[in-house]
Amino acid sequence: MxxxxxxxxxxxxxxxxxxxxxxxxxxxxxxxxxxxxxxxxxxxxxxxxxxxxxxxxxxxxxxxxxxxxxxxxxxxxxxxxxxxxxxxxxxxxxxxxxxxxxxxxxxxxxxxxxxxxxxxxxxxxxxxxxxxxxxxxxxxxxxxxxxxxxxxxxxxxxxxxxxxxxxxxxxxxxxxxxxxxxxxxxxxxxxxxxxxxxxxxxxxxxxxxxxxxxxxxxxxxxxxxxxxxxxxxxxxxxxxxxxxxxxxxxxxxxxxxxxxxxxxxxxxxxxxxxxxxxxxxxxxxxxxxxxILAKDADKMFPHGESSNRLLYGQSWTNTVPGLIARSSTGEWGLSVKESNRMSLAANGYVQAGVLNHTFFFHLRRPDTLPASKLYSDPLALAEQLCKLGIFMRPVGSEQIRITSLGKPVTDTVHTDQWQRRWQLRVWALPFANTKVVTYALPVPDGYAMLMRFAMPGNSYDTTADMRVLTDFVSVGYDGTLAQWKEYLQNTSLLPSAFKDIHIDIDYQHRFSYTSKRLAFAFAPDLQKIEPDSVLTLGAGFLPDHGKVVWDVNTLSMRANQQDPDRLHIERNVAPPADMDDSFKSYWDKLQKRRHPYEGVAYTTDGETNIAAPAGDGQSASSGVLYSVFYVMAGTQSQDTMKPKLDLLLKDIQIKEH
Incomplete structure (x- = not known):
């Protein structure tokens, strides 16, 4: 607040x-x-x-x-x-x-x-x-x-x-x-x-x-x-x-x-x-x-050494939005507070957390609610939130559940400094003389949201604060392939970085992903390609030739929500000299193809993993290396895992150097 x-x-x-x-x-x-x-x-x-x-x-x-x-x-x-x-x-x-x-x-x-x-x-x-x-x-x-x-x-x-x-x-x-x-x-x-x-x-x-x-x-x-x-x-x-x-x-x-x-x-x-x-x-x-934003501007995230642990060690795949905040030691970290899921109809749910004065939500839309309606109709969003029972009106000894907030008094779009487009909606609760302020970021399966309650006279500072916070929010982009198809059609609400991303889906035949950094494709002999297959793009803050940009650094895919088997591709950047030994060891193992990046299957936490760097001709001197993993449930043999890794590596192309 x-x-x-x-x-x-x-x-x-x-x-x-x-x-x-x-x-x-x-x-x-x-x-x-x-x-x-x-x-x-x-x-x-x-x-x-x-x-x-x-x-x-x-x-x-x-x-x-x-x-x-x-x-x-x-x-x-x-x-x-x-x-x-x-x-x-x-x-x-x-x-x-x-x-x-x-x-x-x-x-x-x-x-x-x-x-x-x-x-x-x-x-x-x-x-x-x-x-x-x-x-x-x-x-x-x-x-x-x-x-x-x-x-x-x-x-x-x-x-x-x-x-x-x-x-x-x-x-x-x-x-x-x-x-x-x-x-x-x-x-x-x-x-x-x-x-x-x-x-x-x-x-x-x-x-x-x-x-x-x-x-x-x-x-x-x-x-x-x-x-x-x-x-x-x-x-x-x-x-x-x-x-x-x-x-x-x-x-x-x-x-x-x-x-x-x-x-x-x-x-x-x-x-x-x-x-x-x-x-x-x-x-x-x-x-x-x-x-307050001008204080120690040279150390404000993503600048300064205090940001490095996040920039060089984070995958940015959290689906409940997290807030990047500075600790009492001056270090920047990502806080994600997840609560239990609250179920909605037709496989929908809301997962929420509270950080300081702000509610953070991940709304997974019901299958029966089209993405185009959710993104374009604020009533559809408000009705989903009301189904959680978080808006109540006290009348005497009773608490009466509010089922609809009606039309918002404000409905605009805010573009943060990373060119993500948030829908700003403000609803009125007249009986309490209070406004509900939401910043909602469209993601493939619904929304990542920030919410606060504003008392009289506080609407401006509430929205101004939340507007700044959007620059410090991290959230991954997760959804089924069917949801991704719908999401990508709403071009006016996509982050600018996504204009360089092309996803082609031919169910049961071929999946391909192309960006200015990476291209790869696979067929069902590696993993099923169905409408309920799940694609996660970890989008966050990446070191890129001396500056920090917001872009995709992680890609994961599963046959469906319940299937633990998955492929995983991650962008890695050479850590600065002042980073601690754990970062340097990680980079050294990757560039020298030492365990776990030597293409040999190993078992941990009830899963079998196999990994290798992508692109044989890629030079570590470029400062960027991509690691590729394939993961299967249980204990699997090298003969089972190695062909999966080979299929994944066969059609992958690293474009950035």
Missing amino acids: ALAVLRRAAALVICLTAVSAVHAASLDAGLLPRIQGATFEVVAAKPVNDPLTYEKPLPLDLLPYQERNDKYHSIGTAFAIGHNRYVTAGHVLLAGVDSLWGAPSLRDAGGHVYAIDKVEKFDLRRDFVVFSLTGDPAPSPLDVDTKPVLNQEVYAVGNALGTGVVIRDGLYTSDTPEQQDGAWKWMRFSAAASPGNSGGPLLNKEGKVIGVVLMKSANENLNYALQIGDVLNAPSGQAVLDQRVPYQLDIFNTTLSNQLKSQFALPLSLADFFSEYQKRFDGYVDAQLKE
Whole structure:
């Protein structure tokens, strides 16, 4: 997850939880009408249209009456401090950025809803906003006290849990410096606060506002507020963004801790405010991405010695996509996290893993789902994912399975730096105010995929992060010959490197493979050639005459998915002088045709192998050698294995030198 920005801060601020038993408030009863009249719920309209379909009608009767009949979500509290002048927490307002719900509005005790007109003051770090309303109801504003006294009794007023204005008492216990550099002091108080209290007033016993309720202490039963004097004394007509915002990218184990620092003029309409804020927030994301990728650029994969173990020792045949990431020692490695397979109909399945903040999927499409439909119709992809039961909607005590995500709100193609084409789709989950972001790479048997969930305001940085990650993803290309035939017809989605590859399949007669590096062919006397024969191309990052390219370096083929017998061809490159002895020994054995490359059968792990370098005239001085293997189950004789190897070597041609 890229940005720990406000969303991480929001984990602290927006999820205020009850911290003590509710005490009976002892404010003068005569003050209550004014307090209640000046305090409002901050609400966002529930989506009218739901693109999702469910396994059954939603059992909405399981929800409390108020929740199921309310047309709004309650997201916080606001209060009046002057003529058409209202205050709430900054993070409450920012919940409307890129939201699937309606824009934040205010609702009074009578159920009347008022749209926000102009944003007049905003401070990201102090977490407050001052604004006006359209059709101002003109309540009597609350009086303020800018010099609160420690240890006095205080009252937290808020829309507790969306049930209307609630007043709870406690003590103003202490002050604590703000976390970044102590530029001001937060008020700490013991009055209970619940979800929805954010942005509400903290009152003294005279009913005067002394602070704005913002967040809960992470380690103790105390809540935090900002002194109202800080709100009043802040410059008018200005939005101030000045906050340390941690940033992390999944390929590194380090975090940037820079400041999002900007400002822009106010007043602005709410829509224009959101636009200006998002522009600066997205610009910060871009700057952080640029900076973190520029650090040690000479050692960034695939450059530098720390990349060599991958470049000279990897076959790139994993079907669940793996992420190339840098360890704490500075070495680049490939992480592949595989879980159990989850079955779909007609031999389909999904195998998934999680690395840091990203889900990695291999979707093997059902035999009944044509490749052309899967690649061209995002509904087909979404329905397969939904069959796994990973998308659920909680309704009361039940979890209702989502059976279709509907049409995506975004459907484009992203080409990574290796010229692989990923289909970027973004779906909406309106009930959760969340988006599902997927980058799907077509492969012969379906898709290799990355997926994340994006909260409001995080769509841009989520997609930007994932876009960078695609450059560091490795996945093999695997499928039956029938699947390969379908896959290769979708030319607009093929990696550019595949334009130099030609695969000809004549079932029961001949298979041939030709690229700019290698050509070979075989007939059924070596191995069956049937629609369900399985071809795997290991495609990855190859040293090639002083540079690194993305191309095929491994080819394997089996008669079918269950048959363990297989042929295997692999590209090998002379390791640099600074590589350890294991790499040098491997290369030395290959070029000098020593075991296991002398064409003599040997048994290991219940299989018999035979191997040799390809191409008798190939010079080791070229720095590239191809090794050829044939493998059969059980213990086999030399007389059985050697003819297989000879057939494989007979029609192989190495083109690169």
